[in-house]
Amino acid sequence: AQKITQTQPGMFVQEKEAVTLDCTYDTSDPSYGLFWYKQPSSGEMIFLIYQGSYDQQNATEGRYSLNFQKARKSANLVISASQLGDSAMYFCAMRDHDMRFGAGTRLTVKP
């Protein structure tokens, strides 16, 4: 069964603006972790941010923040002040028993 859904195959954002990448998930476990990774054209998966299911506050890491809405089972990634180097594939992942990834969103930052 599909556990992670990323509904936006591609997104465009103007440089210096903020962008939200959507992610919804499905699990019956009360304990789980949510992750976002960036994959540039070079292919390496780069860890960005983590949110635990019991965390009360939304995670933030520099220009990245995770908008965690537990009741809606969503874990959207917000990138503020987009830069040209942010252009990449972005994957949402959830870990309960194992780690599952979504299909990804390709973000393109326009100058």
Add this chain to the structure above:
Amino acid sequence: GAGVSQTPSNKVTEKGKYVELRCDPISGHTALYWYRQSLGQGPEFLIYFQGTGAADDSGLPNDRFFAVRPEGSVSTLKIQRTERGDSAVYLCASSLGVSGMGDTQYFGPGTRLTVL
């Protein structure tokens, strides 16, 4: 410190041949994971090691796929009788292996396998 390394970066083989893909995790990481990423998709879990033992191999697609980690560090993914459908990027990741869902996995650059 050094990140996860994988060799070779590219491997081209013929259908029916045997291949080995190597992963060298971050020093001190006890957990190691293998994933397969097909074009246009997210990584798909294959197998997870905690130390030397395979803690979860439920993602291996069939018995042609096998992985080992004999000394709890370097791991080798072995594919027998390769098929064209095995063509993909094989990603390795490692983590500290601590308990809890926040045990972050750090990925290597991947091995691109092409089966002709």
